[in-house]
Amino acid sequence: MTETPVIRLEGISKFFGSVRANHDISLELNRGRVVALLGENGAGKSTLMSILAGQLQPDQGVIYHHGEPVIFTSTEQAIVAGIGMVYQHFKLVEAMTVAENVYLGQSPTAWLKSREMTRVVNELAESYGMQVRPEALISDLSMGEKQQVEILKLLLRQSSILIFDEPTAVLTPHEAYNLFATMRRMRAAGKAIVFISHKLEEVMAIADDIAILKRGEVIDIMPADRVGSTAELAERMVGREVLLQVERQSVEPRQLVLTVENLQDDFLHDIDLEVRQGEILGLIGVAGNGQKPLVQTICGLRRPRSGTITLLGLEWERFFSRHRWDKSLSYIPEERQGLATCRGLDLLENFLLTTRSGFTVGPWLPRGEAGLKAQRLVEEFDIRPPDLNNLAWQLSGGNLQKLVLAREFHRKPRLIVAEQPTQGLDIAAAEDVWNLLLKAREQAGILLVTGDLNEALALSDRLAVMFGGRILATFAGGDRDMVERIPQMMAGLTQEEMT
Structure with a gap:
């Protein structure tokens, strides 16, 4: 007898005005299986999962929970039904402990003393192979440990259906490995898991089943063991061969476009770096290690407290007092909504x-x-839907990123600071961005801030590894010995500790 699916979506459709986000989608989630949800930017993945998590309601279709039709009018109702979502941006209280965060929001009947909370959270963490300490403050944790706390919150609520939305975007390779080990334990415990990712090698490593969405519709569902390679999977998703490989031709570095010397403040310590026209300097590190304050200072959002910054031959103060719109500095921030764009403005206004x-x-x-x-x-950047009257919030994260890239490359910059430029982009869009960055470096110097090691290695002429507000090392992209040490440096080990 076939087991009833934990969740069955039947004929789900969702519209935002004239924009069709989902159309007649049917999908099953089963105990002890991981379903990878793939699709290009704007395919409807996030909308579909927001419906399942109770954030949105479908315009058509039915959700069946253990065979019974249900309507989730709020996230609280979905949580009660055992559905939990692990978001890219964590919702934790930095000044509280791990155990306190895990119990935060529980009903009064779940109140326990601190010692009991610590014991329960410790046992729960150990049962799923997590190494986070219940008594540790959130502010002292790495991004991977913070993600574990978010997972523990759902496990304490006995969530049986877990949705992971781009979970490895902020993790080191080692932390991603640990996450997959935890997901395998969840699968063995009978959890139904949805895994959304654009990293196809991760999909092949963890998924039992793969569902592909295109323009709001499911175009393919298959067991993962029937897919021969990531290249085959990419072709099924995009409709053409996509290898996510670029040919990085050598470009002679020319004049300095950015110099940072002895930059220091509460977050940064003795930062020195240079970027020349004709090169890409890849700044690698796990989020939260000083990249954000460094980028904000370089781009004029924070005033340097100590040290000097020179942009295009001008000192920081003089540069930003006479900043011009073109052939100058272009900043592509990680925050697409709020900093790079305004949610309530249409595409032309943005x-x-x-x-x-x-x-x-x-x-x-x-x-x-x-x-x-x-x-x-x-049209050139394939932004969907291609209607300038659409508001920014109506676009998927990936399509909004393509709008930002189109706008900033139009300015023909001489210095580009690109912060996580392909995070959340599908494989075809990421390949386009890689080629655009390589082409732009012919006329510009590029500071590429990324936590994606593959991206950094594919694009960078030189690499710098950042941890704890310091640059631990800067070296040529072709230095194999140093490249092999990058994962350890991303975890905070110095060169002396690795020898």
Whole structure:
């Protein structure tokens, strides 16, 4: 007798105005199996999982929970039904302990003394192979440990269906390995797991079943063991061969476009780095190790407290007092909504946020001319849906990122600071961005801030590893001995400790 699926989605459809996010989707989740949910940016993955998690309600279709139809009108109802979601951005209280965070939000009947909370959380962590200490403060944890706390919160609530949305985006390779070990224990315990990722090698390593979405519809469902390679999987998803490989031709480095000397503040310690036109310097590290304050200081969002920064031959203060719109600095921030774009503005208005000076005539802004250029870029970068009247919040994260990239490359910058530029992008879009960055380095120097080691190695002429607010080492991308040490340095080991 076939076991009833834990969750069965039948005929799920969701519209946002004229935009069709999901259309007639049917999908089953079963005990003890991992379903990988794949698709290009804007395919409808996040919308579908938001419906399952109770954040959105479908316009059509039914959700069956253990064979019974259910309606989740809130996340609380989904949680009670055993559905939990691990988000990329953690929702933890930094000043509280691990155990306190795990119990935070539990009903009053679940109140326990600190010692009892610590014991329960410790036993729960050990049962799933996690190494996080219940008495540790959240502020002292690595990103991987914080993710474990989020998982423990769901396990304490006895969640039987767990959704992981790009869970390895902020992890070191070792932390990603530990996450997969924990997921395998969850699978053995009978949990049903949904795994959303654009990293196809991870999908092949952990998934039992693979479902592919395209333009809001399920186009393929298959057992993972019937897929021969990541290349085959990419071709099924995109409809053409995609290898995510680029040919990095040698470019002669020219004049300095960025110099940082002895930069120090509460987060940064003795930072020295240089970027020249014609090169990509890959700054590698797990999120939370000082990359954000460094980037904000370089890009004018924070004033340097001590040390000097020179951009395009000008000291920091002078550069930002006479900053021009083109052939200067382009910043591609990690935060797509709120910093890179405004949620409530349409695509044309978001395009004009950093390019309007290129279209103004005296006090006038000819929106027609700007609109023609923006529409050409929307089509060139394959931004979906290709309608300039759409608001930023209506786009998927990947398509919003493509809008930001189109806008910033249009400015023909001489210095580019690109922060996690392909995070959340599908494999085809990521390949396009890689090629764009390599082409841009012919006229610009690029500081590439990424936690993706494969991306850093594929693109960077030189590499710098950052941990604890310090740059532990800077070396050529072809230095094999140093490249092999990158995972250990990302975990905080110095060169002396590795010898």
